[in-house]
Amino acid sequence: MGKTAVLSMLTGFALILSYVEAAIPLMPQIPGVKLGLANLATVLCLYLYGRREAFLVNMARVLLVSVLFGNLYTAGYSLAGALFSFTAMVTAKRARCFSTVGVSVCGGVFHNIGQLLVAAAVTTTLQVFYYLPWLLLSGGITGILIGILAGEVLVHVRISQGKGSGGIRG
Amino acid sequence: MFFCDKMEKVHMTRADWTLIFCVFAAAAGTALFFLQGGRIGQERVAVVEQDGQEVYRLPLGEETAVEVFWEDGCNVVSVDGRGVWISYADCPDRICVRQGKIFGGGQSIVCLPHRLVVYLEGAAGEETLDAMTD
Numbered sequence: 291m292g293k294t295a296v297l298s299m300l301t302g303f304a305l306i307l308s309y310v311e312a313a314i315p316l317m318p319q320i321p322g323v324k325l326g327l328a329n330l331a332t333v334l335c336l337y338l339y340g341r342r343e344a345f346l347v348n349m350a351r352v353l354l355v356s357v358l359f360g361n362l363y364t365a366g367y368s369l370a371g372a373l374f375s376f377t378a379m380v381t382a383k384r385a386r387c388f389s390t391v392g393v394s395v396c397g398g399v400f401h402n403i404g405q406l407l408v409a410a411a412v413t414t415t416l417q418v419f420y421y422l423p424w425l426l427l428s429g430g431i432t433g434i435l436i437g438i439l440a441g442e443v444l445v446h447v448r449i450s451q452g453k454g455s456g457g458i459r460g
Numbered sequence: 461m462f463f464c465d466k467m468e469k470v471h472m473t474r475a476d477w478t479l480i481f482c483v484f485a486a487a488a489g490t491a492l493f494f495l496q497g498g499r500i501g502q503e504r505v506a507v508v509e510q511d512g513q514e515v516y517r518l519p520l521g522e523e524t525a526v527e528v529f530w531e532d533g534c535n536v537v538s539v540d541g542r543g544v545w546i547s548y549a550d551c552p553d554r555i556c557v558r559q560g561k562i563f564g565g566g567q568s569i570v571c572l573p574h575r576l577v578v579y580l581e582g583a584a585g586e587e588t589l590d591a592m593t594d
């Protein structure tokens with residue numbers, strides 16, 4: 291399968307995950323705060339291809355999700371979360387001391403911190419940071435689960451590549 | 461092909477565990493801080509004015525009260541963590557006492573006979589968050 295095909299597939303996968311998590315309202319007070327399931331696609335892309343490809347998939351997801359399920363208001367929150375999370379994950383991966391779990395925990399936690407900062411800017415009050423403990427906890431837990439899942443997938447992808455079975459299989 | 465027989469586990473590093481510990485410690489720490497009554501942002505202050513002069517500034521927090529005298533009369537202004545109210549007054553109408561507690565949002569308590577005005581200054585807090593969800 292070609293790279294473009296895999297990247298489109300990952301974007302589609304991210305869209306499905308975004309759709310699923312949109313059905314689970316985590317914190318109705320702050321729009322756009324989600325479990326962060328779609329991060330799985332970003333982590334996979336980051337490890338399989340690299341920063342540029344992961345960034346493209348991430349931005350395509352934010353754009354498509356906003357058009358399909360959201361509005362301009364939630365788009366701002368999603369974008370801030372995605373950019374924060376992406377920068378944190380690239381930095382963590384570069385540090386070379388984390389596994390996919392550490393990288394994904396960084397992504398999950400900073401996704402939520404980014405959205406809190408936007409919420410604080412929009413409402414011009416720091417009171418939104420009362421949600422910080424809960425957002426750290428949920429970001430951390432989803433981060434761990436997604437990190438483990440991504441690690442498993444990558445191990446299998448590498449094994450199937452090693453056996454010469456024609457690259458990445460869906 | 462996807463479900464191979466050779467199951468490998470993700471190798472979590474020492475840095476992973478340290479990071480996870482730090483995140484959960486930060487969550488627990490901030491939660492404890494807020495549960496213990498820790499506040500963030502601008503401190504809210506109850507301002508007491510008499511005859512146009514500021515006579516008291518009472519930060520909201522622990523429940524306290526001050527007596528404000530005017531000629532023969534007196535009002536007792538009380539604050540707690542959420543708002544300010546006049547708990548006692550010997551003015552003729554007692555309208556100030558009946559007004560109850562105010563929580564900000566531009567409200568004020570007035571005692572005309574004693575020329576007393578009480579209002580809240582600072583971030584609106586909960587009101588702002590509620591407004592956000594509308």
Ligand SMILES: [Zn+2]
Pocket residue numbers: 549551552553554555556557570571572573574
């Ligand atoms: Zn009165």
